[in-house]
Amino acid sequence: MKIALLGYGKMGKTIEQIAINRGHEIVLKIDKDNTDYDITLADVAIDFSIPNVAFNNISNCLNNGVPVISGTTGWLDNFNNAVNLCNDKKGAFIYASNFSLGVNIFFEMNKYLAKMMSNLKQYNVSMEEIHHTQKLDAPSGTAISLANDIISNNNNFSDWKLNENGENIIPITAKRIEDVPGTHTITYASEVDTITIDHVAHNRQGFALGAVIAAEWIIGKTGVFTMNDVLNIG
């Protein structure tokens, strides 16, 4: 498979190693100094870039009939536009706030726990995410997915806020610490006890492998998909 890497930073480079080990060819490595390219050279594109260029990258792929996987976070104001463009062009597109198998299992655990806690109003939920200091967005895309899944599965919470508490609000704290690949913790606390679940990434390999598996899976398909479709969980 001929792969275009849209974004050749920490994730782009990790994806490159895994893709080559799985027998794929990297035909384009695009970064901020190299944005003039012919996307039709690729069978599939993998976008791990920056929030304000992700939608342009995705649109360019969809307008040229190239299936696209995007892991870039912080651009979701344009998500519905990407979905509409994909449907108009009969293209293929997957966005995931987190491509790792472990986090996708964690997403399911979070939904299950949120549902279980729905009748237990004595518990307040909160979330903490920790990432490296170069991260541009806060809260993380993964934290937003987790919060939205709690809201969909638990009647006690209707919104999330960064560093803000309030009735029916899930407060999210974002910490930035050198070299942390990604840690997410969800806490339900009552006066008598605390229940905590967490996911700790040890490196970026899990995210990158999931993105390459998604790219392999999407070839020949039409539509907007999620990692649940790829991994067949949930």
Ligand SMILES: NC(=O)C1=CN([C@@H]2O[C@H](COP(=O)(O)OP(=O)(O)OC[C@H]3O[C@@H](n4cnc5c(N)ncnc54)[C@H](O)[C@@H]3O)[C@@H](O)[C@H]2O)C=CC1
């Ligand atoms: N969904 C997931 O599983 C994961 C998502 N991420 C997200 O992926 C994104 C990238 O993360 P990192 O690789 O750690 O960041 P990074 O800062 O190391 O790399 C970003 C790259 O984007 C490039 N870039 C800038 N302008 C561009 C343009 N116009 N076209 C193409 N590339 C351009 C930069 O030159 C750089 O190479 C972030 O949004 C991060 O939150 C990161 C890890 C996992």
Ligand SMILES: O=C(O)C1=N[C@H](C(=O)O)C[C@H](O)C1
């Ligand atoms: O920027 C990162 O590094 C990560 N970003 C994603 C997010 O915002 O959730 C996924 C992962 O946690 C690493």
